[in-house]
């Protein structure tokens with residue numbers, strides 16, 4: 402498929418449901434080139450903010466591109482720098498706004514780049530935005546060391562305080578128990594390059610068991626480049642490598658897996 406053939410999101414072969422290709426910190430000179438390459442391959446993308454600056458950039462990048470959409474939000478790493486401008490982006494959005502989600506937001510007890518109390522405040526404030534503006538959420542939830550308080554013990558009660566929130570556990574690498582808790586709450590799970598190169602057998606079995614109706618595919622570009630391009634910079638087009646990998650592993654027709662992931666992405670984000 403080429404750009405001329407795709408007229409709406411459902412025409413796309415795949416959608417990278419989480420990338421940072423809009424962000425000039427990573428893609429200073431080649432954003433447009435990577436976008437065009439992806440579209441030529443029938444692959445759209447959701448450009449996810451991590452702080453106030455990159456959220457603004459995601460909106461600007463997606464605004465005049467047919468198959469890029471924006472998520473706005475402040476990552477737990479950056480929550481110490483504030484999140485007030487995210488609501489401004491939502492308030493000021495134009496009629497044909499490309500903003501389709503809040504994200505990436507959550508808790509990260511692995512790096513603790515922001516104090517936990519601040520991460521929690523930012524998460525709660527931005528979940529309120531998801532409710533107020535009726536938008537799905539791209540969640541980044543990462544646990545710390547086993548001897549530290551569990552991130553999930555904090556996350557689930559907070560999540561449950563906000564009724565009707567829908568979204569995806571992006572780059573999920575936790576336990577079956579927490580995955581099941583997510584599914585019980587209607588959440589999707591986003592698989593990326595990690596799932597193609599992890600040697601952790603438990604994780605591989607977990608990824609292989611994700612029901613197709615709960616599956617999203619993503620790159621998290623520029624990070625987490627899938628096999629066989631590890632060590633190179635990731636890009637939205639490589640979401641197809643994740644699709645091919647899991648179609649082969651699960652003995653599914655590539656088209657069926659791609660269609661399921663694309664349909665889920667279109668549905669969750671209302672594309």
Ligand SMILES: [Zn+2]
Nearest residue numbers: 419449505621
């Ligand atoms: Zn990300």
